[in-house]
Amino acid sequence: MEETRVVIIDDVEEIHNNIRTIFQSRKNDLLDALKQDLFGPSTHNQNIKKELNLIFDSAFQGQDGYELVKKSVAMGRPYSVAIVDMRMPPGWDGLQTIRKIREVDQDIEIVICSAYSDYSWHDIAHELGVNDKYLFLSKPFEVTEMKQMVINLAEKWWLNTRNKIYVEELRKARENAEASDRAKQEFLSIIGHELRTPLNVILMTLEDLLDNQNDQEALKIIRNSHDSTRHLARLIEDILVYTEMDKNDFRFAAKPFTLKALLETCRKQFQPPCDEKGLNLSIKADQDIPQNFIGDIDRIQNVLFQLLSNAVQFTDKGQVSLEVQIDANFHKHTVLDVLALRFHITDTGIGMNEEQLKHCFDLFYQGDDPRHHSRTGSGLGLSLCRKIVLALGGAIRIESQQGQGTRAHVTLPIKLDGSAKMRIAAS
Structure with missing residues (x-):
């Protein structure tokens, strides 16, 4: 079953319950909406999307949330979205928590939540850097706003994840193609050298025979052999030149x-x-x-x-x-x-x-x-x-x-x- 995993990092338990209630009461609607966003309206894709399962985990302090994210990455089951409160006394605040999370997961999408103005958006951007993986949500949040934000960020995370997989597959395919090309070049170089030497000997021998042969019938046979050998030598040379020009360092x-x-x-x-x-x-x-x-x-x-x-x-x-x-x-x-x-x-x-x-x-x-x-x-x-x-x-x-x-x-x-x-x- 394909999982969309969300971690809530907030020191107020009621916030966790509210978010879970939002998504639990609208679970079917959310799944349908996310299914449409990710896969489109086709019947085949709808059947696939029914396998998606929204999973929420909770942490009530920043360090606990960091440990959950770190563990999820190590297990190969990373979170797609983290909802992080900015004020979580007495431990790490949201900014410190996010900085630590970024050390172990560069891809997770983060919703920054706060009812206070401890940090301006300018301060946050300065601390975390300009990044398209942060969204700011003021408390108290609207139900629809929270719903759409999580769905859209989850969609974005899945698309980025699949894109990284495709890019990696392309990179490996390119490496394999380049390795194959290098092997081909090396093979042709060796074969070309091995063929050139005997062909040159044959050509020189036939040329000596042409210069010293008086029998017309024998001359005709030798000349035909010489022409065919010269044609073969030229063909080999053309193939080597053609492939040589395909090298990256040519x-x-x-x-x-x-x-x-x-x-x-x-x-x-x-x-x-x-x-x-x-x-x-x-x-x-x-x-x-x-x-x-x-x-x-x-x-x-x-x-x-x-x-x-x-x-x-x-x-x-x-x-x-x-x-x-x-x-x-x-x-x-x-x-x-x-x-x-x-x-x-x-x-x-x-x-x-x-x-x-x-x-x-x-x-x-x-x-x-x-x-x-x-x-x-x-x-x-x-x-x-x-x-x-x-x-x-x-x-x-x-x-x-x-x-x-x-x-x-x-x-x-x-x-x-x-x-x-x-x-x-x-x-």
Whole structure:
């Protein structure tokens, strides 16, 4: 049976009897009112509320009342409301009693009763602190006033108690989720390391075989094995990067790099597969772009590699291009030590239909097309690109038409180094 426990601390026995009489004579009405306040009018809640039982305990001195509250907390059956008289000779007065009660129970709601002006409300607030858990009731009190006050405070206490339970449950759930996430991160880190090493050995072995093999049939088998292994290695790397960015302590690196070196790395990476497919690879940057930057070159390279890889994978003839420009509109609204670069990756490949374009950034969306089933990827690449670009404060957009190719636009604000910043300022 759910209990609403109230303790009356007053040196006058008649006060105890009067309060008990008020609630005893109106017990059913009070229960119904409290039931409506706490649970609403539904039939189900009414049935639940019938289990509530109002229990009153008495103490005739402040120290006795404190001991009752202390014992109730220790037993796990705390009082929801205390009705405390201010004048209780010869022992503790109400103010001292309340201060002691607060040492053992921070949640109990307190009705301060007095027929005298020993303390003003200002004095009480000064002594006890501004708190929403005190109400003042003058003696002699009105029956209705006492009834409503106790009911409302009991309701408030129950709501606060349940709220604390919910908050604690949420805290534990969050701790469990964080522990699970840490375990996942540690597992992926270990697995990633264990997989990288053998995959790198396999890739190097296959590359040696490609360089020294003359048999065309064997070359085809080795090349297919090399492509599949490289795809697996890239997939593992993407998964590790994606999960790494979900860590609470993740930070982007800030390393010096040059735009020329970044573009040359892209050329070295994608010239061979373009030559193999007979595609023209064009990589260029506007001449007025500074060369020296500071940023997370590895993450920027992740984005460009993924977009160029998709362009090469889904293009059978024509060309793949990477162009770099200054985003003048973005630059107008930023500080002098940051420059917004816009990267355009264009291909003349198979393109995407409206449905594929709509979902292309969705995690693990593969856009299956039975005509191009062999080209289906993991569905992680573009989602990872978007995650990195947005985290860097940039923007990414993709345009595509089926049968006419795809164009990806990436804008990234990147910090300039000192000399480049001076040149921009001078211009």
